Amino acid sequence: MKSKPAFLAILLICVFCNAVFAQLPYLQHITPPLDEIENENFAIAQHADGSIYVANSEGLLAFDGKNWELIKTPGTVLSLHSSAHGILWIGCINNIGYLLRDKNGKSEYK
Numbered sequence: 332m333k334s335k336p337a338f339l340a341i342l343l344i345c346v347f348c349n350a351v352f353a354q355l356p357y358l359q360h361i362t363p364p365l366d367e368i369e370n371e372n373f374a375i376a377q378h379a380d381g382s383i384y385v386a387n388s389e390g391l392l393a394f395d396g397k398n399w400e401l402i403k404t405p406g407t408v409l410s411l412h413s414s415a416h417g418i419l420w421i422g423c424i425n426n427i428g429y430l431l432r433d434k435n436g437k438s439e440y441k
Contacts, residue, residue: 368392368401376411378419384430386411391421391430393438402430404440 369388376384385392386408393400410422419430421440431441 373407373409374411376413376419378413378430379415379417384411384413384419386421391440400438402438402440404428 367389371388372385372392373388374386378384381396383394385394387401388407389401390404391402391408391411393402404421404423405426405428406424408421408423412420412422414420421428421430428440430438432438
C-alpha cells in the first residue's frame with residue numbers, strides 16, 4: 332500500500348492548484364459620471380440593441396455598456412417598455428412618448 336500516500340499527495344496538490352488558479356468573476360461597479368442626475372430611479376429596461384435604459388427623476392439614463400447618456404424628457408420618467416419591434420416606450424408624468432434616433436445616431440424623446 333505504498334501508493335496510497337502518493338495518491339493522496341497528488342489529490343491534495345490537484346485540489347490546491349484548482350483553488351489557487353481558479354478565475355474569479357470580473358465585477359465592476361459602474362456609476363454614471365453625470366452631475367445632473369438624481370438618485371431616484373423608477374424602472375429599468377433593456378432595448379433590442381442591448382442598451383440599458385433607466386427611468387430617472389431627471390430624464391432617461393442610457394447605458395451602452397461603456398458610456399452613460401442623459402436623455403431629457405418633458406417630465407419625470409416613471410415607466411419603460413421595450414417592444415418586440417425595437418421601440419422603447421417612455422411613460423412620463425402626464426405624457427407618453429418613445430425613443431427615436433436622429434440621423435447622427437443621437438437618441439431623443441418624441
